[in-house]
Amino acid sequence: MKSALLYEGKAKKVYSVLGEEFQLILEYKDDATAFNGEKHKIFRGKGRLNNLISSHIFQYLHEKGIASHFIQALSDTEQLVYQTRIIPIEVVVRNIATGSLTKRLGITEGEVFQEPLVELYYKEDALNDPLMNDDHAKHITGISEGELEFIKEQARNINNHLQAMYDKIGVKLVDFKLEFGRLHDGSIVLSDEISPDTCRLWEEETDRKMDKDVFRNDIEDLVEIYDTIWKRMEENVHV
């Protein structure tokens, strides 16, 4: 049962759990934000869909041997997770070039990478989540070389599993963001969420955007799109 509200983020509320010192309840909100919070809108039903999708993906990954903070869904918008100390690194995996990458480095929009690119960003809103290399990440977060290698290896494995999963629902996984955290014993597990808010998803054949870019660029109704993703996942991805 929910106890105190510990933190309210841009997409989720974080609650402590009565009688469970090392667990949290994440409540997915209907808020959508972009451009580091500059753009903001409420989409009724988004919280439910992201909770359902994220839970489904964590269960799918669990079956593939990828440990995470996820314990179980509690309601339409809530899930029970293990509390972690989030490592302030956003790990981004890219399969196809788009967005900031093409502008910063002059890489052609839509280029498919032979090997996925793994990037680290410093999770620090005040600095606008700047790109880091491994040396920066180790210096800033105190993470060890081996732990960083583990995280990047996990990110590549997760990418393989998610690509296979999205393939089943006719969607290309363009890129996505992960967060990792430390459990009570110091070990590192996948945390936070994996949802259309944190992935770029393009429909096979049409390249129609099926993710938060729909909101960033005011293309279509976000909830309808997320609902399509969820329906296809429920039907074709069994966990």
Added chain:
Amino acid sequence: MKSALLYEGKAKKVYSVLGEEFQLILEYKDDATAFNGEKHKIFRGKGRLNNLISSHIFQYLHEKGIASHFIQALSDTEQLVYQTRIIPIEVVVRNIATGSLTKRLGITEGEVFQEPLVELYYKEDALNDPLMNDDHAKHITGISEGELEFIKEQARNINNHLQAMYDKIGVKLVDFKLEFGRLHDGSIVLSDEISPDTCRLWEEETDRKMDKDVFRNDIEDLVEIYDTIWKRMEENVHV
């Protein structure tokens, strides 16, 4: 003997050499530029000092077992080098936090790193030399994992040697930039220049700037400062 002018950069002119297919003559110019060419000034005598200092450093490094493009100085402002295909990566090594790093990542100005940080920037003026990680560098330049490791290892070794050298002349090596290129046979060697234009140098005790920041920030006469560096080097660093 100089043959055709092949390229004129911001700090040097590059000439082919009569009868020597795999060699070049680099002529150091008196031009100082900063902020990606926005600021520009001529300092009479700078070309000579950078040629002398760079030659001295390449010889010093050669004695420490670091191969480079350097063959010999030809005149006050010219040096003979092996032609390389420059890899478009600027390798930066940082011992003390200053400049862009402190702004981008919120690291405290003046912080001394336990382990030097090695950074890669994409040498591409049109993009303003953006920061890259290893995956970006491999994708953009086609360099292999092993070659990249070699370059970073060389950069760390060069840092150790240069720190020891600057220590002899009462100067702290704050950070510096290296370029590497491929010889005719494909092997990778240190190229370009190592001079007060490409290093941040702070005087021991006083932290007085003794490098191109003198020009960037209009602090003092640049030629006088570079001359001090050269005089101290000539006297105390024997090659």
